[in-house]
Amino acid sequence: MPIVQIELLEGRTLEQKRSLVEKVTQAIIESTGAAPETVSIIIRDMPKENYAKAGKLASDK
Amino acid sequence: MPIVQIELLEGRTLEQKRSLVEKVTQAIIESTGAAPETVSIIIRDMPKENYAKAGKLASDK
Amino acid sequence: MPIVQIELLEGRTLEQKRSLVEKVTQAIIESTGAAPETVSIIIRDMPKENYAKAGKLASDK
Amino acid sequence: MPIVQIELLEGRTLEQKRSLVEKVTQAIIESTGAAPETVSIIIRDMPKENYAKAGKLASDK
Amino acid sequence: MPIVQIELLEGRTLEQKRSLVEKVTQAIIESTGAAPETVSIIIRDMPKENYAKAGKLASDK
Amino acid sequence: MPIVQIELLEGRTLEQKRSLVEKVTQAIIESTGAAPETVSIIIRDMPKENYAKAGKLASDK
Numbered sequence: 001m002p003i004v005q006i007e008l009l010e011g012r013t014l015e016q017k018r019s020l021v022e023k024v025t026q027a028i029i030e031s032t033g034a035a036p037e038t039v040s041i042i043i044r045d046m047p048k049e050n051y052a053k054a055g056k057l058a059s060d061k
Numbered sequence: 062m063p064i065v066q067i068e069l070l071e072g073r074t075l076e077q078k079r080s081l082v083e084k085v086t087q088a089i090i091e092s093t094g095a096a097p098e099t100v101s102i103i104i105r106d107m108p109k110e111n112y113a114k115a116g117k118l119a120s121d122k
Numbered sequence: 123m124p125i126v127q128i129e130l131l132e133g134r135t136l137e138q139k140r141s142l143v144e145k146v147t148q149a150i151i152e153s154t155g156a157a158p159e160t161v162s163i164i165i166r167d168m169p170k171e172n173y174a175k176a177g178k179l180a181s182d183k
Numbered sequence: 184m185p186i187v188q189i190e191l192l193e194g195r196t197l198e199q200k201r202s203l204v205e206k207v208t209q210a211i212i213e214s215t216g217a218a219p220e221t222v223s224i225i226i227r228d229m230p231k232e233n234y235a236k237a238g239k240l241a242s243d244k
Numbered sequence: 245m246p247i248v249q250i251e252l253l254e255g256r257t258l259e260q261k262r263s264l265v266e267k268v269t270q271a272i273i274e275s276t277g278a279a280p281e282t283v284s285i286i287i288r289d290m291p292k293e294n295y296a297k298a299g300k301l302a303s304d305k
Numbered sequence: 306m307p308i309v310q311i312e313l314l315e316g317r318t319l320e321q322k323r324s325l326v327e328k329v330t331q332a333i334i335e336s337t338g339a340a341p342e343t344v345s346i347i348i349r350d351m352p353k354e355n356y357a358k359a360g361k362l363a364s365d366k
Contacts, residue, residue, distance in 0.1 A: 001356055001363065003125060003162060005310040007225055008337065014110055016337055018118055023332035025116035031324035032317060036115045040125060040162065042068055043111040049197055050226040051306055054219045055208030057201055058306065062173055062180065064247060064284060066127040069154065075232055077154055079240055084149035086238030092141035093134060097237045101247060101284065103190055104233040112123055119123065129286055136354055140362055147360035158359045164312055165355040171258055172287040176280045177269035179262055184295055184302065186308060186345060188249040191276065199276055206271035214263035215256060223308060223345065234245055241245065251347055293319055294348040298341045299330030301323055 002028050003040045009058060010045040017043055063089050064101045070119060071106040078104055124150050125162045131180060132167040139165055185211050186223045192241060193228040200226055246272050247284045253302060254289040261287055307333050308345045314363060315350040322348055 004024060012020075025039045048059035065085060073081075086100045109120035126146060134142070147161045170181035187207060195203075208222045231242035248268060256264070269283045292303035309329060317325070330344045353364035 001162070001312075001314055001351075001358070003164065003312040006333075007306075007308040009306055012337060014118075014120070017110055018121065019336035020333065021113035021118055022116045023336050024329055025113070027328035027332045028311075028325065031328050032313065032321055039115060040123070041113040042107060042125065043113075044105075044227075045111070046225060046306075049200055050228070052204035052208070052224040052226075053306065054222060055205045057197075057204055059197070060201065062129075062131055062168075062175065062284070064129040064286065067150075068123075068125040070123055073154060075240075075242070078232055079243065080153035081150065082235035082240055083238045084153050085146055086235070088145035088149045089128075089142065092145050093130065093138055100237060101245070102235040103229060103247065104235075105227075106233070107123075114123070136362075136364070139354055140365065143357035143362055144360045147357070161359060163357040164351060165357075166288075166349075167355070168286060171261055172289070174265035174269070174285040174287075176283060177266045179258075179265055181258070182262065184251075184253055184290075184297070184345070186251040186347065189272075190245075190247040192245055195276060202275035203272065206275050207268055210267035210271045211250075211264065214267050215252065215260055223306070225308065229245075236245065288349075290347060293322055294350070296326035296330070296346040296348075298344060299327045301319075301326055303319070304323065 001038050002032065002034050003042075004028070005042045005044065007044045007046055009051060010047055012045070062099050063093065063095050065089070066103045066105065068105045068107055070112060071108055073106070123160050124154065124156050125164075126150070127164045127166065129166045129168055131173060132169055134167070184221050185215065185217050186225075187211070188225045188227065190227045190229055192234060193230055195228070245282050246276065246278050248272070249286045249288065251288045251290055253295060254291055256289070306343050307337065307339050309333070310347045310349065312349045312351055314356060315352055317350070
């Protein structure tokens, strides 16, 4: 029943997302013993103006 | 004070969302006794390339 | 594939949670047409000192 | 290591977001003693049809 | 309608949380113009074994 | 800046969590090119009475 939410800065390609969900699912299966079909992953693409570190928007860096 | 976050694959109509928040709010009120005006719901529409099950993107199925 | 996250102030009984997930799942099925086995729900119990409205902790009210 | 997620109705300007992350980061530093560079903030813009209060979509009010 | 979720390493005092929600609410009001009573904040305390940076648990540092 | 949230049914050992964050971080680096020190992971342990699938609590199965 692992449910994973991943926030990324926007701009990842479909190929990168495909690879991401394959590898993250594999990582979860190997470390927790969960069955593959129980692993759900949600990706969220963040515009650069919607992410900040140390009080500064990524779009201002 | 119930706060609800719902992730759905994109493509739901306004009418479906209207019905969704009415019925989910009703379900919460009935089962927990919360007052209607304390129930907040956030809906998030997921593109098919942003959801995966068993290591496979929904857009690849 | 609907994934639901529900934050509640702690203190709900097992019976209330059981009723909550039955009714919320039913509400989602009816309004979106999703198949029952695709609906996942996560409940999170909040201590009163971990929830605030209008700048005031629920434990201070 | 504070990680903050903020849901807002869409329509905030870049200037409002810039001010938001500066002030919220400052608020966290002052109240918890966290170092500035450890504070991450994610903003999510909600369309009005994706937020409901008391069972009613914000777009219907 | 701003809804804020804040993840903190566990160990903050009640006084720190009280200050946190006051100051963060104030920061949101000032930068977005939201009315105070529309601002909800959820705090989540993370055990050190439930947070990782660069692939290492905080409890292992 | 990838930020990952993982919900697991409670009962994972410290060793499993250590392995989980190492492997998931590695998976993200390989597929997106993110730098290791930018990857944050939050794990949340769910009691079985706080997770439901198809309208049924995990604790009732």
